[in-house]
Amino acid sequence: MHPTALRERVGPRVRSFAQKGLSLRVPEASALVDAVKNSDVTCIRLAPMVYDLSKTGTNDTHVLQVPNDRTLAIMGDGGHATLDGGGRRMLIFIEQR
Numbered sequence: 180m181h182p183t184a185l186r187e188r189v190g191p192r193v194r195s196f197a198q199k200g201l202s203l204r205v206p207e208a209s210a211l212v213d214a215v216k217n218s219d220v221t222c223i224r225l226a227p228m229v230y231d232l233s234k235t236g237t238n239d240t241h242v243l244q245v246p247n248d249r250t251l252a253i254m255g256d257g258g259h260a261t262l263d264g265g266g267r268r269m270l271i272f273i274e275q276r
Contacts, residue, residue, distance in 0.1 A: 204256055208232050215243045221250050227258025233265020243271045 200221030205211045208230040214220045232242045242264060245251055253271075264270045 200250075205230075208234065212242065215245060215251070218249065222252045222254070224254055224256035225260035226256060227260055229261045229263050231263050231265065232270060233263065233267070242267065244274055245271065246274050 201217075201219050202222040202224060203210075203214045203220055204224040204226065205214050206226055211223065211225070211230055212232070214223045262270055
């Protein structure tokens with residue numbers, strides 16, 4: 180897990196999205212990518228900022244790959260969050276198994 184990600188248990192505010200697991204507020208793009216890869220995370224809260232996913236160091240076609248059997252909510256926390264893929268057409272991909 181990314182060292183700057185803030186770990187906390189899911190609270191009542193996001194309980195309808197994630198009954199079990201961790202809720203993370205991610206402060207930067209690399210922490211967002213790490214949180215998506217962590218199967219223990221069920222809710223990702225985005226700060227009101229631009230997440231530049233073109234500079235995350237991934238060479239994948241899809242920056243955020245999520246298995247289709249996983250419960251994951253990605254939500255804004257305290258304002259508008261923007262995911263900037265630097266021209267990529269598909270930022271989030273739900274993997275078929």
